Amino acid sequence: MKKLFDKDCPVGVTTTSLLHGKTSGVINLNGLKYPWAYNLWEQMLGNTWFPKEVGLTADSKEYHVLLPSEKNLYDKVLAQLIFMDGVQTNNTQDHVNPWITAPEINMCLARQAMEEALHSQSYAVMVDSISINTSAIYEMWRQDSELFEKNNYIVSIYEKYGALAPSDDVAKLYMLVANQCLEGIFFYSGFAAMYSLARNGKMLGSSQMIKFIQRDEVTHLSLFKNIFLSSVAEYPHLLTPEVKENIKKIFLDAVALEVKWGKYITREGVFGLSGDLIELFIKFLANERYFDLFGELLYPEVGYQVKDCPIKWFHSYSKFNDQRTNFFEGNVVNYSKGSLDLDNF
Ligand SMILES: [Fe+2]
Numbered sequence: 001m002k003k004l005f006d007k008d009c010p011v012g013v014t015t016t017s018l019l020h021g022k023t024s025g026v027i028n029l030n031g032l033k034y035p036w037a038y039n040l041w042e043q044m045l046g047n048t049w050f051p052k053e054v055g056l057t058a059d060s061k062e063y064h065v066l067l068p069s070e071k072n073l074y075d076k077v078l079a080q081l082i083f084m085d086g087v088q089t090n091n092t093q094d095h096v097n098p099w100i101t102a103p104e105i106n107m108c109l110a111r112q113a114m115e116e117a118l119h120s121q122s123y124a125v126m127v128d129s130i131s132i133n134t135s136a137i138y139e140m141w142r143q144d145s146e147l148f149e150k151n152n153y154i155v156s157i158y159e160k161y162g163a164l165a166p167s168d169d170v171a172k173l174y175m176l177v178a179n180q181c182l183e184g185i186f187f188y189s190g191f192a193a194m195y196s197l198a199r200n201g202k203m204l205g206s207s208q209m210i211k212f213i214q215r216d217e218v219t220h221l222s223l224f225k226n227i228f229l230s231s232v233a234e235y236p237h238l239l240t241p242e243v244k245e246n247i248k249k250i251f252l253d254a255v256a257l258e259v260k261w262g263k264y265i266t267r268e269g270v271f272g273l274s275g276d277l278i279e280l281f282i283k284f285l286a287n288e289r290y291f292d293l294f295g296e297l298l299y300p301e302v303g304y305q306v307k308d309c310p311i312k313w314f315h316s317y318s319k320f321n322d323q324r325t326n327f328f329e330g331n332v333v334n335y336s337k338g339s340l341d342l343d344n345f
């Protein structure tokens with residue numbers, strides 16, 4: 001657990017290091033050690049949006065005439081997103097923020113936790129609008145063994161390494177990687193499924209809500225990527241071949257679980273998606289996340305750049321101005337406002 005105030009913090013800086021740093025506790029945005037965090041903070045503020053601004057009137061009617069397979073898909077996707085954002089709200093604050101000793105990064109984590117709670121509110125708005133099965137969706141994790149398995153995996157890895165992390169720097173790295181798997185892999189079968197319904201002209205309001213959520217998640221991925229890269233830059237001895245192999249295994253396990261889940265939720269047939277396509281897509285995403293951290297690919301045959309994406313239409317739904325800003329190298333130049341203008345996507 002970090003100190004809230006350390007009188008040994010040198011003059012003129014926010015902290016001495018990202019892990020085990022001496023920080024004055026003063027959030028001095030004019031004396032930043034990690035300028036990328038402030039750029040990211042600005043982008044997060046620029047992304048501000050509110051779930052109740054998204055129109056779901058049409059969805060509330062369309063839901064009741066969806067095909068049974070589509071309704072089943074919609075409910076399952078919501079059930080798993082509801083669970084993951086609930087976990088993220090707490091994990092960010094309880095298991096990560098306590099050992100990050102950089103005030104500018106603590107700010108971003110506080111904002112992230114707010115956004116995860118906002119995502120929970122968005123699901124509540126969606127469920128309220130469309131469903132006659134409100135409690136069935138919230139309680140699905142109890143009956144659906146596939147959903148339970150996925151949820152249980154996520155929680156067990158967060159709890160295992162979250163408990164170790166305060167006194168174990170390698171566990172900190174595993175926590176950062178697990179976050180990338182959750183936010184960069186586990187959300188995406190659900191996102192693709194919602195966009196697939198929208199491509200078929202169905203549930204457009206829900207799809208728009210997911211776009212806002214995904215836009216937030218992109219900044220969370222940047223935040224954790226940069227925390228990871230800064231940590232290993234400052235403490236290179238942590239990244240031994242064994243640790244790197246363990247990180248690879250976390251990714252491979254996450255891919256296997258998400259491929260299984262993606263095939264499960266689309267097994268009754270969904271316009272524009274198949275189990276095989278989901279599998280390639282998940283491997284593509286894992287490549288992208290792994291490349292961010294190590295400059296290597298887990299599945300070289302699949303690729304990792306936008307042009308390689310196996311679901312060709314995915315980025316036309318999810319792309320949002322300059323999401324891919326490298327916060328180490330550049331300033332955020334295009335601060336978006338929370339807008340419902342679809343041209344922004
Ligand atoms: Fe979220």
Ligand SMILES: [Fe+2]
Nearest residue numbers: 088183217220
């Ligand atoms: Fe997130």
